[in-house]
Amino acid sequence: HNLISISNIKKYYQVGSVVVKALKGVDLKINKNEYVAIMGPSGSGKSTLMNILGCLDTPTDGTYILNGTDVSKLTDDRLAEIRNKEIGFVFQTFNLLPRYTALDNVMLPLIYAGVPKHERIEMAKRALENVGLADRMEHKPNELSGGQRQRVAVARALVNSPSIILADEPTGNLDSKTSVDIMNLFEDIYEQGNTIILVTHEEDIARHARRIIRLLDGMIESDEINPNPTLHQ
Ligand code: ADP
Numbered sequence: 001h002n003l004i005s006i007s008n009i010k011k012y013y014q015v016g017s018v019v020v021k022a023l024k025g026v027d028l029k030i031n032k033n034e035y036v037a038i039m040g041p042s043g044s045g046k047s048t049l050m051n052i053l054g055c056l057d058t059p060t061d062g063t064y065i066l067n068g069t070d071v072s073k074l075t076d077d078r079l080a081e082i083r084n085k086e087i088g089f090v091f092q093t094f095n096l097l098p099r100y101t102a103l104d105n106v107m108l109p110l111i112y113a114g115v116p117k118h119e120r121i122e123m124a125k126r127a128l129e130n131v132g133l134a135d136r137m138e139h140k141p142n143e144l145s146g147g148q149r150q151r152v153a154v155a156r157a158l159v160n161s162p163s164i165i166l167a168d169e170p171t172g173n174l175d176s177k178t179s180v181d182i183m184n185l186f187e188d189i190y191e192q193g194n195t196i197i198l199v200t201h202e203e204d205i206a207r208h209a210r211r212i213i214r215l216l217d218g219m220i221e222s223d224e225i226n227p228n229p230t231l232h233q
């Protein structure tokens, strides 16, 4: 089965007496080990779709089957459980806890998952080694560069072995050289067999993905294989 199967998803927001139609009937299937970019102008529905894909929100109408489970009509508690198990998030703003070391930040999802402490430490160390931060485990976010902080966030996203990595403008706060490093890291992660969904408005970043979906006005405008993806630079 498809890892993600979305059928005729709609998302409406009521704002006073006005109904805003953020998604107007989106169909989308994504398989394991795909690398997909979601693009579109501001207001086209990217954040709304990403919030639904990431189980942060449910659609007004339509179905979303994630890894065999219908997540379209779950309660917030069930949705949170699925989210913690299935989704690894990477945000533009890193979203690390400032008082925690890199190792503690990466261990957090494992605490929520109920993994015993000695295993948590081993798993978090391996995740940090995987992103090239073996020598930065005891550093706090303000003792790390922007690129290193985003590597910690990527390690945190991966530590639970989620079925999807969902990255929202992951290079939006990074300079161009550091952005290349992070996109090379995503390439490695993709080659390790992970499924990556990247939300971005930057063409240069989207070109790393193998498939590019463009949203316009709450609908999919195009969904195409990228014939010439940018590889390791
Ligand atoms: P994008 O991420 O592509 O900029 P969004 O998904 O944020 O697009 O927004 C799509 C549309 O839905 C826009 O018209 C936006 O104003 C509206 N919208 C998004 N979130 C909300 C919300 N929480 N309440 C009301 N309207 C919203």
Ligand code: ADP
Pocket: 047, 051, 056, 091, 092, 093, 095, 168
């Ligand atoms: P934006 O793209 O608008 O700057 P973010 O990328 O920070 O926003 O967040 C996108 C969505 O994910 C928002 O709905 C936000 O509430 C939610 N979110 C942000 N951080 C976390 C987090 N650590 N855990 C769960 N949800 C989050």
